[in-house]
Amino acid sequence: MRAQRGPSLSLRHLLVVLTATGLLPLAALGAWSVHLAAEYHQGEQERALLDLARALSSAVDAELDGTVATLASIARTPALGAGNVRAFYPVARDQARAQPEWLGVILADGDGNMVFRTTAPFDAPPQPVADPSSLRQALLLRRPVIGHVARGKGGRAAVPVRFPVSDAAGHPYVLTAVVQPDRIMRALARQQVPPGSVISVLDGDGAIVARSHGQGDHVGGPPSPSLARLIRLNGPESAGATVTLEGNAVTTAYTRLSRYGWTVAVGAPPAGWAGGPGFAWYGAGIALSLALSIGLATLLARRIVRRIATLAAGAAALGAGTDPVVPTSRIEEIDAMGAALRAAGARRAAHERDREDALELARQAGRAKDEFLAVLGHELRNPLAPIAGALDLMDLRDDAASRRERGIMRRQVAHLKHLVDDLLDVSRIASGKLRIDVAPVDLAAVVRHAVAARPDQPLRLQAPAALWIAGDEHRLAQVLGNLLSNAARFGSTDTHVVLERLGGEARLVVADNGVGMDTALAQRVFEPFYQAPQPLVHHSGLGLGLAIVQRIVELHGGRVSAHSDGPGLGSRFEIVLPLGAPPPATAPAPIRAASRPLRVLVVDDNEDAAALTAAILRELGHEVKTAHTANAALDVQAAWPPDVAILDIGLPDMDGYALAAAMRRAAVKPLRLTALTGYGRQAGVAAHAPPDDAAFDLHLTKPASLDDLRRALDANDADASSDPAPA
Known part of the structure; x- marks a missing residue:
């Protein structure tokens, strides 16, 4: 690094020298003041013209908005909504006649073909659509579009105003009003403009739509070349000198900030420039002063610019994440800025290290949490599986003496399984991994089945015969089940379930007469792990059910809300979902005969x-053998080839996916494989990612129900995991 030579100067001293140079000589200052006054007047005129152009642009937009609003009103005609364009034709014709500036109304279909025009009978042969580019734009963007001005066969100029619509079946149309520029001219006439001004309104292609002078001669044509060049070179709005189509020099301001892409330009005679007889001497003094100022300022600014460039390079290096290299300077303030950049670089490096450490700790905590939940689910499901199995076995044997006790145990097992599923669901919600399988769903059938599944709960149902939405049937049943469980937990003795169609949405309300809640509680019931005060709760839970309800409803594009008139006055939960289309009609599936006796190998x-x-x-009625290790299972398969194998994933000597692959390779006849695990499909797939030849035909989560085991034996049953939300 080169050593400093000479004294350091402050930036303030350099600026004082530069300012003093600019003030010499005094005569130049006077001339400069005159010049500034002239520029000020010119600038004031340009600002005034620009403000006027903006006001005129707003007025033009208001006129166009009025036409768009009228089209929107016509588009809401029931005949068009029903797709009956013949019935819609007289409505459009009458509306066109009611608008004095409208030449007619045109309706085009989604392919851009004319359906009818009100200037001809409905059955008249269609004509080519004028300005097809704006029609395509309206179909593509699905928003109002203003077309380009053009003259028709009769010589009348008009502008197409296009408004996209759709009927109830979703067929797209474009409704077009053919509007004369007279309406725009009246909007211009209402504005107060300076005498001698020329106002021009240009469409998106730059063609004249309206002009305060010579409207009939110039509409549809281009503006003056100087105005076109000013607009082309100066962005959305600006001002400058132009020449009118009549050859007059004017100062013109324009704006292109119209919502519809139009341009409004206002030209006025230029403001006079102040001067005097001694202006030549003032000019000479100005020239000399400028020469001296530029020379000295150049020398001083060069030093400043070089130092500032080094600071800019250092700042760029700091932004790129590298250490800034800032050399020293003879300017004290720039030296201080360089030192500050170096200090900032050191702090940034320290913060980056701290941030990386924090991110790594967060990732480790996330992995630990996921592993903990997976192991927790496995360890809770494993003891539940034999309990549920024992209950199923007792149900098959139909021991009447233990029927009441079995019912109690089954409810508690179902409650424990529900808690485990809620834990895994809330983990997926937190990590953004909760997904739904969207298909046409009859929400009315889902609601009826959910209510019928709770014969011991006092429920009243009001629902239509069918109400179709696009969603996940299993998840929607889970939503209603959680709401009904919530009503039972909070002491409801009369729960009213109402499903209805409300416009284009389905509205599901679950109202109870339980303990109710205050406003503060209603605002927090959807928070994970949040629970009502314990004296109000009849049965314990984890506080996850309503949080899961909210996330599932949001994934369906809907919304859920909680309401209550106060403690002791019951609660009401309202879900709103967008409607969908029913599935196409299909032939009923053939009834399959009962399964034959099979050889089944159970490995756990x-x-x-x-x-x-x-x-x-x-x-x-099946022949069954068991094995407790993968090697034992392979030995059983070699000696006794099974038809179906039900495999645990977490075996001590080989994981279930590797065992499945080995059994498929060793199979001497068709073999159906089912995974039955405490981890569920999510953990197994994520941890092992098996190849295609090791894939299971079905995934089941412990504890498996009797119906799950029947599906495991049915070769015609597609893979459908009983895990409530596979990742």
Whole structure:
């Protein structure tokens, strides 16, 4: 680094020298003041003209908005909504006649072809659409578009105003009003403009739509070359000197900030320039002063610019994440700025290190949380599986003496499984992994089934025969189940479920007469893990059900809200979902005969779970063998080839996916494989990502129901995981 030589100067001293140079000589200052006054007047005129151009642009937009609003009103005609264009034709014709500036109304279909025009009978042969580019733009953007001015066969100038519409079946149309420029001319006439001004309104292509002078001669033509050049070179709005079509020099201001892409230009005679007899001497003094000022300022500014360039390079390096290299300067303030940049670079490096450390800790915590929830789900589901299996076996044997006790145990097992599923669902919500499988769903049928599944709960249902939406049937049933469970938990003895169609939406309301809630509680009930005060709660929970409801509804494009008139006055939960189309009609599926007796191999390291699963399958009439390790399962397959194998994923000597691949390779006849695991499909797939030959035919999550086990044996059943939300 080169050492400093000479004293350091402050930036203030340099600016004082530069200012003093600019003030010499005094005579030049007087001339400069005259010049500034002239420029000020010119600038004031340009600003006034620009303000006027903006006001005129707003007035033109208001006129166009009025035409668009009229088209929007016509588009709401029931005949057009029903797709009956013949019935819509007289409505459009009468509206066109009611508008004095309208030449007619045209309706075009989604392919850009004319359906009818009100200037001819409905059945008249269609004509080519004028200005097809604006028609295509309206179809593509689905918003109002103003076309380009043109003269028709009769010589009348008009502008197409296009408004896209759709009928109830979703067929797109474009409704066009053919409007004469007279309406724009009247808007211009209402404005107060300076004497001798020329106002021009140009369309999106730059053609004249309206002009305060010579309207009939110039409409549809181009503006003067100087105005066209001013607009082309100076952006959305500006001002400058132009020459009119009549050859007059004017100062023109224009704006292109119209919502419809139009341009409004206002020209007026230029303001006079002040001067005097001694202007030549003033001019000479100005020239000399400028020469001296420029020479000295150049020398001083060069030093400043070089130092500032080094600071800019240092700032760019700091922004790019590298250490800034800033050399020293003889200017004290620039030296201080360089030191500040170096200090900022050091702090940035320290912050980056801290941020990376924090991000790594957050990633580790996230992984630990996911692993904990997966292991927790596995460890909770594993003991639930033999309990549920034992209950299923007792149900098959129909021991009447233990029926009440079995009912109690089954409700508690279902409650524990619901808590585990809620934990996994809220984890997926937090990580953004909760997904839905969208298909046509009869929401009325979902609601009826959910209500019928709760015979012990006092419920009243009001629903239409069918109400179709696009959604995930399993998730929607989960939403209603959570709301009904919530009503039961909070003491409802009369729960009213109402499903209705409201416009283009489905509205589902679950109202109860339970303990109710205050306003503060209603605002927080959808927060994860938030629970009402415990004295109000009849049964414990994790506070996750309503948070899951909210996320599932949002994934369906809907909204959910909670209401209550106060404690003791019950609660009301309202869900609104967009309507969808029913599925296409299909032939009913043939009825399949009952399954034949099969050879079934059950592989699970939990001996109780394996034994109970085997006992249930034997009660169903199948021949069953069990194994508790992967190697033992392969030995059983070699000696006794099964038709179906139900495999646990977490085996001690080999994971279930590797075992599935080995069994497929060793199979001597068709083999159906089912995964039955405490981790669920999410953990298994994410951890192992098996190849195609190791894929299971079905994934089940512990504890599996009797219906799940029947599906595991049915080769015609497609893969449908019982895990409530696979990732």
